[in-house]
Amino acid sequence: MSTSAYRFPFFVIACLAASSVHAAVNFEKELLPVITKKCVDCHKAPAVVNGQKKEPKAGLRLDASWAILKGSENGPVLTPGAPDKSGIYESVILPKDDDGHMPSKGEDLTKEEIALLKKWIEEGAEFGGWIGSKEGMPAGAQLETTKPYKPRPHDLFYAALEKEVKPLSDAVLEAAKQAGAQVSPVKVESPLLRVDFLTGVSKCDDAKVAAILPLKENIVQLDLGRTVITDGALKTAAQLPRLVSLDLRQTKITDAGLESLVGLKKLESLNLYGTEITDAGLKHLAKIKSLKHVYLWQSKATKAGVKQLASAVPGINVSIE
Numbered sequence: 020m021s022t023s024a025y026r027f028p029f030f031v032i033a034c035l036a037a038s039s040v041h042a043a044v045n046f047e048k049e050l051l052p053v054i055t056k057k058c059v060d061c062h063k064a065p066a067v068v069n070g071q072k073k074e075p076k077a078g079l080r081l082d083a084s085w086a087i088l089k090g091s092e093n094g095p096v097l098t099p100g101a102p103d104k105s106g107i108y109e110s111v112i113l114p115k116d117d118d119g120h121m122p123s124k125g126e127d128l129t130k131e132e133i134a135l136l137k138k139w140i141e142e143g144a145e146f147g148g149w150i151g152s153k154e155g156m157p158a159g160a161q162l163e164t165t166k167p168y169k170p171r172p173h174d175l176f177y178a179a180l181e182k183e184v185k186p187l188s189d190a191v192l193e194a195a196k197q198a199g200a201q202v203s204p205v206k207v208e209s210p211l212l213r214v215d216f217l218t219g220v221s222k223c224d225d226a227k228v229a230a231i232l233p234l235k236e237n238i239v240q241l242d243l244g245r246t247v248i249t250d251g252a253l254k255t256a257a258q259l260p261r262l263v264s265l266d267l268r269q270t271k272i273t274d275a276g277l278e279s280l281v282g283l284k285k286l287e288s289l290n291l292y293g294t295e296i297t298d299a300g301l302k303h304l305a306k307i308k309s310l311k312h313v314y315l316w317q318s319k320a321t322k323a324g325v326k327q328l329a330s331a332v333p334g335i336n337v338s339i340e
């Protein structure tokens with residue numbers, strides 16, 4: 020693969036969307052507890068309660084993978100890869116006063132839980148072998164959902180990095196959060212961290228980014244997209260030895276700033292969408308041999324520059340235009 024992706028704008032957009040988060044959601048561990056707690060009371064196998072038969076609402080059961088795939092009396096509620104075509108996602112983001120808002124009663128999903136659900140659907144909505152209730156299960160339905168949980172390449176990659184670091188203390192994490200950083204493990208119980216400033220991009224400057232340095236051994240994903248950083252923040256990024264994914268989209272960084280990054284040994288994904296980066300900046304990137312994906316959509320780089328980068332870094336995939 021080299022520069023062929025630039026002919027497919029849709030592919031580019033898909034990559035931009037997927038580039039900031041890598042670890043796959045583990046349905047059974049991360050999402051099932053949420054659904055069980057907040058949805059299943061009204062969406063489960065028919066049961067007799069106080070002498071009365073209680074049917075699942077809208078004929079929809081959320082207590083089994085095959086049932087979720089089957090959908091409601093009105094049709095499917097899940098389209099793998101497309102949250103906006105999936106009733107189970109659409110219903111939880113509807114305004115609370117909308118009749119279709121879910122859960123219709125009880126505790127709403129938190130922002131984090133909604134994000135997790137979205138991510139899981141985007142990643143293909145795999146149940147990883149979880150079946151759930153077998154009551155009423157049609158013969159053969161099980162086959163659909165018993166594919167074992169398959170770690171993505173990135174999970175394996177992270178597994179190696181995980182062995183190198185220790186979890187950080189709450190006090191250290193708290194200090195970074197005070198500076199406005201959102202810090203979260205890349206997956207449940209991982210000491211590896213994802214950091215972003217999405218709750219305050221317009222206040223995130225080079226000094227705020229410098230406040231994450233105490234976490235430097237553990238950070239694998241850093242999202243500085245749309246923040247007001249300058250090249251100074253790249254000097255901070257350069258000190259993160261395990262940085263795998265760096266998002267700099269729509270920032271004021273320059274070609275010269277990219278030179279700071281040449282020492283990063285694990286960097287695989289770099290998002291430069293909507294920046295002023297030109298072919299001069301790509302010359303620095305040519306020295307980062309670990310790079311696999313570079314996003315240059317709406318930057319000032321040219322196809323000729325991309326070609327040079329592709330020949331310098333074997334296997335790199337560059338999206339431009």
Ligand code: HEC
Pocket residue numbers: 054057058059060061062076077079091092093094095096106107108110111118119121122123124125128
């Ligand atoms: C307190 C009961 C209750 C809870 C809890 C609840 N639902 Fe519902 N759900 C309903 C009712 C009632 C309907 C039917 C609404 C209608 O027909 O207007 C429904 C309908 C739906 C539908 C539409 C099905 C269709 O195709 O018509 C979806 C999707 C759905 N629920 C998902 C969820 C999810 C996801 C959760 C958990 C976040 C949840 N529900 C929690 C009561 C509930």
